[in-house]
Amino acid sequence: MERIAIVTDSTADIPEELVAQYHIQVVPNLIMIGNNSVEDGKGMTRKEFYESLPGMKFFPTTATASSGTYQVLYKKLFQEGFQHIFSIHASSILSGIYNAACVAAQAFDDRVHVIDSRNVSMGLGFQVLMAAEAAISEPVENILALLDDARKRIKLVAMLDTLEYVHRSGRISWAKARLGELLSIKPLVEIREGQVLSLGETRTRHRGINYLIGLMHKLGRIERLAILHTNAEADARAIVDTIKLEIRSQPYLVNVTTVIGTHAGPNALGFAAVVS
Amino acid sequence: MNPKRTQLFRELPLDGQALKRLIEAGLTWLRTNQQIVNSLNVFPVPDGDTGTNMALTMQAALDEISNSPERNFGKMAHAVAHGALMGARGNSGVILSQLWRGFARALDSQEILDSASLAQAFAVARDTAYKGVVRPVEGTILTVSKDIATAAEKEVASGQSDPWIILQKVVEEADASVQRTPDLLPVLKDAGVVDSGGKGLFFILEGMVRYGNGLPLDTAITTVQPLAALNFENTMETIEPGQDFEVVVDFRPDHALELETFYKNLQEMGTSIQVGEGDGMYRMHIHVPTDKLYDPIHYTRSLGTITKVAIENLVAQMEEIEAAKGGSRLTMAPVEQGQIAVVAISPGVGISRVFASLGAAAIVEGGQTMNPSTQEILNAFENLPTDKIIILPNNKNIILAAQAAAELTVKHVAVIPTRTIPQGLAALMRLAPESDFDEVASEMTSAMDSVESGEITTATRTVEIDGVQVNEGETIVLHNGKLILAAKTVEEACLGLLKSAQADQFELISLFYGENISRSEVNRIADVIRQKYPEQEIEVKEGGQPHYQFIISIE
Numbered sequence: 064m065e066r067i068a069i070v071t072d073s074t075a076d077i078p079e080e081l082v083a084q085y086h087i088q089v090v091p092n093l094i095m096i097g098n099n100s101v102e103d104g105k106g107m108t109r110k111e112f113y114e115s116l117p118g119m120k121f122f123p124t125t126a127t128a129s130s131g132t133y134q135v136l137y138k139k140l141f142q143e144g145f146q147h148i149f150s151i152h153a154s155s156i157l158s159g160i161y162n163a164a165c166v167a168a169q170a171f172d173d174r175v176h177v178i179d180s181r182n183v184s185m186g187l188g189f190q191v192l193m194a195a196e197a198a199i200s201e202p203v204e205n206i207l208a209l210l211d212d213a214r215k216r217i218k219l220v221a222m223l224d225t226l227e228y229v230h231r232s233g234r235i236s237w238a239k240a241r242l243g244e245l246l247s248i249k250p251l252v253e254i255r256e257g258q259v260l261s262l263g264e265t266r267t268r269h270r271g272i273n274y275l276i277g278l279m280h281k282l283g284r285i286e287r288l289a290i291l292h293t294n295a296e297a298d299a300r301a302i303v304d305t306i307k308l309e310i311r312s313q314p315y316l317v318n319v320t321t322v323i324g325t326h327a328g329p330n331a332l333g334f335a336a337v338v339s
Numbered sequence: 340m341n342p343k344r345t346q347l348f349r350e351l352p353l354d355g356q357a358l359k360r361l362i363e364a365g366l367t368w369l370r371t372n373q374q375i376v377n378s379l380n381v382f383p384v385p386d387g388d389t390g391t392n393m394a395l396t397m398q399a400a401l402d403e404i405s406n407s408p409e410r411n412f413g414k415m416a417h418a419v420a421h422g423a424l425m426g427a428r429g430n431s432g433v434i435l436s437q438l439w440r441g442f443a444r445a446l447d448s449q450e451i452l453d454s455a456s457l458a459q460a461f462a463v464a465r466d467t468a469y470k471g472v473v474r475p476v477e478g479t480i481l482t483v484s485k486d487i488a489t490a491a492e493k494e495v496a497s498g499q500s501d502p503w504i505i506l507q508k509v510v511e512e513a514d515a516s517v518q519r520t521p522d523l524l525p526v527l528k529d530a531g532v533v534d535s536g537g538k539g540l541f542f543i544l545e546g547m548v549r550y551g552n553g554l555p556l557d558t559a560i561t562t563v564q565p566l567a568a569l570n571f572e573n574t575m576e577t578i579e580p581g582q583d584f585e586v587v588v589d590f591r592p593d594h595a596l597e598l599e600t601f602y603k604n605l606q607e608m609g610t611s612i613q614v615g616e617g618d619g620m621y622r623m624h625i626h627v628p629t630d631k632l633y634d635p636i637h638y639t640r641s642l643g644t645i646t647k648v649a650i651e652n653l654v655a656q657m658e659e660i661e662a663a664k665g666g667s668r669l670t671m672a673p674v675e676q677g678q679i680a681v682v683a684i685s686p687g688v689g690i691s692r693v694f695a696s697l698g699a700a701a702i703v704e705g706g707q708t709m710n711p712s713t714q715e716i717l718n719a720f721e722n723l724p725t726d727k728i729i730i731l732p733n734n735k736n737i738i739l740a741a742q743a744a745a746e747l748t749v750k751h752v753a754v755i756p757t758r759t760i761p762q763g764l765a766a767l768m769r770l771a772p773e774s775d776f777d778e779v780a781s782e783m784t785s786a787m788d789s790v791e792s793g794e795i796t797t798a799t800r801t802v803e804i805d806g807v808q809v810n811e812g813e814t815i816v817l818h819n820g821k822l823i824l825a826a827k828t829v830e831e832a833c834l835g836l837l838k839s840a841q842a843d844q845f846e847l848i849s850l851f852y853g854e855n856i857s858r859s860e861v862n863r864i865a866d867v868i869r870q871k872y873p874e875q876e877i878e879v880k881e882g883g884q885p886h887y888q889f890i891i892s893i894e
Binding site: 255261263265267268 | 771773847
């Protein structure tokens, strides 16, 4: 039986106990606040980060770990006796992480399988978890097939509290034109095929939350669910209490990584679901 | 005695060229009486003027044929129908274009119009117009079209072979039918008016007959309008030479006014003459060149006592408008082939910017009457690089024109029947350009009713509607399109609306202020609302719309 290692990056938002349980290797991304470069999740909690974000003098920027970091990690894993590595990452359209990992993988023939999850946060995290669960008993081809199938069944939708951060980040073209007119605009977005698509807007938070809940009930049977937020835990809990869905396990409550949160801004709410 | 007399037009054969002159005559007479038709709008709101919409529709019909050498009556009628359809503005304009469409269809390519085919054409016109409306209402232009078709058929059945006599009878019947409209439509009776669309149709037909009989068409000398009907809002798009200044004089004549002489003297000074009367007070409106600026004032002073004079520099005004247009270019949402694009109709620059910021791919501005033509809407469809289009009319008087435009394009168009700006904004927020077309259209349709809409404007006439007594000049409140209140001030109107909409149960109140209210007044009223509704978020935004002090969205 071949030993398979699972690598991802910190945008996957996988709860820590699961990271430990499945021995998932999580490479931190970097966040730059002023001249200080901090590893995602180190030195400052997510809660602290989101509380200080609106008052930050400089808008934080994000960076991926270098190809070198990935290469060192892959080498170490092979030395530990793993025969294959699945390295699963945030959408290549939104981030350079996938690319950095691909470059690093070239040194190891085809023993590193770098996967573009075409998603972020738990939209990526669920793919990593499914691969990790399968890696215990399944061969490489089966895991590849399983990921191909899972990718199509994942839905991630969110309501941002404001357009301001996504506009400042400059990554999403449609967000540019929309700022500066109505103040109270809460964009609804979906990650689909690796891109951030607009699902429209709502002008009140209440209506946005109802929209998210309505959408979850329209998805059909949900296998796994995570409620995502950027420091809006009370609202996220309220959503969990409101939804009437039969899900195998309790939905995860995830305070989203600062690397995504920098672009989404505080008080965003959303969900990632794996649909049957 | 001189035996030579000029041949009357009605003695010539009715061929294609004759139709052209008839169309011109009908249009000219309608324009001359346009303000009368406009004054018949039941709703005392100052946009969607029926007379102007019908005149612009007829103008488009005339433009279509003005250079045509076509001698065939039927073929010319088809060209008229095409022009009318493309230029159709407002509900009355669309129905008028449907009448022409039916009229032309009945004649096919008939060389010369005869009595039997004229009657047939009126009948098919009637049928086509009725089919063009989802729920036909009696007591409107439709009823008038039905009555004149019956009158024409009756004449032919009784052996009448002169189409001119038939047309004469048709005009008489149109007049009588218009007078009967209040008996069929209670809202007209309550407002004390006849149907405006029907009246417009009557003027078009009467203009044709007057021309045939050699009567003048340019001045409605015998009809002085009630003061309330005078609408001097400067909505000109171009200024012709000799229209440098607009002069409006209110005066009380010492002796009964000799109207014919009065008009004749004014015509020597300028153009665009309008005269209104109420309780012995007269209001005179004229456009004059700079060197004749004071002539109308001196002249009216010689007739009686002047109470008020208003002078506006039209040239400077136009330049200002042009400058404002140049400084406000919109960034529209980019659209790619295969994506869903939204076309929004907007009454003002600020509202256009908001629509653009929410992802509209094209904006059609309302133009002179706030009602864009079918052609303008169609152009917006054709200019988009995608064939999946959703249109938001945002005004009940534009929905028909939008539907007409949708039928003229090969593109896949969904008309979401939004009747107010807040409804249009709520619908647009459901735009997901990459999603399934039908799904997005249906989501937009259900989203449009998720907001409460308010409109605050000044009543253009004294009327009673839905049990609300409104006096001309009062501020009126429309809540979800329904007149609910006449108020003394804009502030009182806003508070009345918010109370009626139960704004304290909602989260967000957005105020879009118009071009007819000052910034300081807007801020003052917004502060009053903030104090009264401390729990609600209040957002104030320039709408730039004419006529409406505020358009208000409550959600």
